[in-house]
Amino acid sequence: MTLVLQAGETITRETFWRIGPVGKALFYFLAFLAIAILLYGVYDRFAGYLRGTDDAVARLDDLPERVASAVKIVLSNEKQFNRDLYGGLMHAFIMWGFLTLLIGTTILMIDMDGYQLVTGLLGESQSFFIGDFYLSYSLVMDALGLLFVVGLGMAIYRRYGVRNERLWDRHTSLEDGAFVWTLFLLGVGGYLVEGVRILATGFPDFETVSFVGWFVALVFQGAGISQELATTVYPAAWWSHSLLALGFVAAVPYAKPFHMLSSFANVVTRDEKSGVRLPGVPADEDPDEIGFTEVEDMSWKQMLDQDACTKCGRCSSVCPAKASGRPLDPRNVILDLKNYRESVDAGGETKEIVADGGASVIDSRTMESCMSCMACMDACPVDIEHVPQFTEMNRRLTEMGEMDDNVQETMMDVFQQGNSFGEPERKRPDWVEELDFDVPDARDGPVEYLWYVGDYPSYDERNRRIARSVATIFEHAGVDYGILYEDEQNDGNDVRRVGEEGLYEMLAEDNAAAFEDCEFETLVCTDPHSYNTFKNEYPELEGVEWNSDGEIDVHHYTQVVQELADAGALDLSGTALDYTVTYHDPCHLGRMNDEFEAPRELVRRTGASLHEMPRNRSNSFCCGGGGGGLWMDFDEEPKPSEERLREALEDTDAGNEIEKFVVACPMCMTMYEDGRKTGDFEDRIEIVGLSELLAEALEADTTAGVVETGADAAPADD
Incomplete structure (x- = not known):
């Protein structure tokens, strides 16, 4: 191979310049050893997942499409850019730079150990380098390598300069810093070696294309380093860089760098509907083994989830339970499970995974704190599925009889009366009595819309106004609808999420039977929680044959009302109300089911001025009522509902001018009415259901129409 250029010589460089044949042989031996350690470690890590149980969801179907989708997600860094421009740029620079350097090293290996070897066997050895x-090659490697170093500098500044809070917690360890610093030293070290080589070889003109290395060589020269000294120290610099690189390669499966592989595998095997619908419990499952009882109960995907965690803390930073002081940090739960699994694998002591008290891996109060809002999963850049693992632990607590006392009492009410209030079934339709029109009974004949009213709109006095306003809208639009009256049961969505799978299945069977006894085209729900479970969970529940083919459309009432408005069935002028309002996205409607626009469009049609809160749409902040939170008592400071109302009044563009806080979920209504009282917001803002706002706008438009008609008629009468 040609040594470094002189004028008129071949444009290239010698890879093993001044290393010698012995050094070259030693390098190849060490490289082979590092790669062997890497491959064995990767095999051992992934083989370990085979100890896990089968996952309840098909994870490897249509594998080519899954891989292609994962490649798009990873290369675009779209999840890293989500709500964090700095973090997105930082990760993109590091990843694209790392991949470029990896590809560049591979190209060099192909030339040296492939192309040159083959052409040498066929005649004269040649190189395409x-x-x-x-x-x-040199230009691209220098440019992307510079991005790599800049990205790592950004990471170091974020971790140690501004000391970003979410990066530091009890699971932060030496390996986290070592990972970043090793990559940084590799990136900078590569330029240092390049600069020494360019200086030692007399600054060949063509090497200006390696602009970073050229700059480093000029700095060395300016610092007084001679060409002879550079030539002398080059082998030491080269070996220092090479040994660090080979050590990093060998360490990949055994430390934090493994996330580069496990994270990609996790994205490939993700379940798009995870958390939106939960896996059921097999019919033949032993009650004593439901949920996590030991490491062997974890599925291979749950183990992969744990290994994919990069400790970035994005899940923790958006968790409403953590923000309110509840004893839950999603990251720590995942990492606690991982550490315990690794401890057991290494022969450590076994203990209860979840229980009431400090002797278990996870304390019961930690799991009870989860609101099942899925903010953690939405924020996770590597698609870790927290909520299903949390639900497994809640199921375990239920089977052990360690459920929260208030929740246990509510579950008994649901079991005995079919509702979470413990009220007689016959009182469920009492809310219709104050209406001046009859609400049709869907059991008496075919209807277009079967309206599932839900527990809170049926029994809670404040939410009964929501039910009446929805009925008023339907009546105004001339909708062909009906309700189930006392045959309606609790939907079971939150019953399932607190771990009562058996009760959930019973409710699903009863509701499905009631639905099947009616003839209708669309099921419409007042509550996003009902909407979610009817749409996503009932069709997949084993033993419940309802809507498995998706022949029945399931809608939230806001979607139906928007369709009615678009069709002209509702005479909303868009000028009836002049309130200044903000809108809260319910977790089960927005983040879980991607319905963001229908409620906003309806708010605008009333004439109200809509101002967005900073945390909106998929980044909405939970009211605190999900996952059974509505039925529990926590010492919280501040309550999620209080924090959200503060945000509405202080962080929106309109600030204190916000008059009404608009909700589209009965549970949200309950939580925010409570937060309005406890947070001392009663004189500052009103909580109003979207259906109430619409009903008021319809009444205002109707009244305005009557007045206008009378005014127009007056001259003719005269």
Whole structure:
């Protein structure tokens, strides 16, 4: 191979310049050893997942499409950019730079150990690492390598300079810093070696294309380092860089760098509907083994989830339970499970995974704190599925009889009366009595819309106004609808999420039977929680044959009302109300089911001025009522509902001018009415259901229409 250029010589460089044949042989031996350690470690890590149980969801179907989708997600860094421009740029620079350096090293290996070897066997050894290819290669490697170093500098500044809070917690360890610093030293070290080589070889003109290395060489020269000294120290610099690189390669499966592989595998095997619908419990499952009882109960995907965690803390930073002081940090739960699994694998002591008290891996109060809002899963850049693992632990607590006392009492009410209030079934339709029109009974004949009213709109006095306003809208639009009256049961969505799978299945069977006894085209729900479970969970529940083919449309009432408005069935002028309002996205409607626009469009049609809160749409902040939170008492400071109302009044563009806080979920209504009282917001803002706002706008438009008609008629009468 040509040594470094002189004028008129081949444009290239010698890879093993001044290393010698013994050094070259030693390097190849160490490289082979590092790669062997890497491959064995990767095999051992992934083979360990085979100890896990089968996952309840098909994870490897349509694998080519899954891989292609994962490649798009990873290369675009779209999840890293989500709500964090700095973090997105930082990760993109690091990842694209790392991949470029990896590809560049691979190209060099192909030339040296493939192309040159083959051409040598066929005649004269040749290299494609020359001329324009070499110049292009050097330019790209220097440019993307610089991005790599800049990205790592950003990471170091975020971790140690501003000391970003979410990066530091009890699971933060030496390996986290070592990972970043090793990559940084590899990136900077590569330029240092390049600069020493350019100086030692007399600054060949063509090497200006390696603009970073050229700059480093000029700095060395300016610092008084001679060409002879550079030539002398080059082998030491080269070996220092090479040994660090080979050590990093060998360490990948055994430390934090493994996330580069496990994270990609996790994205490939993700379940798009995870958390939106939960896996059921097999019919033949032993009650004593439901949920996590030991490491062997974890599925291979749950183990992969745990290994994919990069400790970035994005899940923790958006968790409403953590923000309110509840004893839950999603990251720590996942990492606690991982550490315990690794401890057991290493022969450590076994203990209860979840229980009431400090002797278990996870304390019961931690799991009871989860609101099942899925903010953690939405924020996770590597698609870790927290909520299903949390639900497994809640199921375990239920089977052990360690459920929260208030929740246990509510579950008994649901079991005995079919509702979470413990009220007689016959009182469920009492809310219709104050209406001046009859609400049709869907059991008496075919209807277009079967309206599932839900527990809170049926029994809670404040939410009964929501039910009446929805009925008023339907009546105004001339909708062909009906309700189930006393045959309606609790939907079971939150019953399932607190771990009562058996009760959930019973409710699903009863409701499905009631639905099947009616003839209708669309099921419409007042509550997003009902909407979610009817749409996503009932069709997949084993033993419940309802809507498995998706022949029945399931809608939230806001979607139906928007369709009615678009069709002209509702005479909303868009000028009836002049309130200044903000809108809260319910977790089960927005983040879980991607319905963001229908409620906003309806608010605008009333004439109200809508101002967005900073945390909106998929980034909405939970009211605190999900996952059974509505039925529990926590010492919270502040309550999620109080924090959300503060945000509405202080962080929106309109600030204190916000008059009404609009909700589209009965549970949200209950939580925010409570937060309005406890947070001392009673004189500052009103909580109003979207259906109430619409009903008021319809009444205002109707009244305005009557007045206008009378005014127009007056001259003719005269």
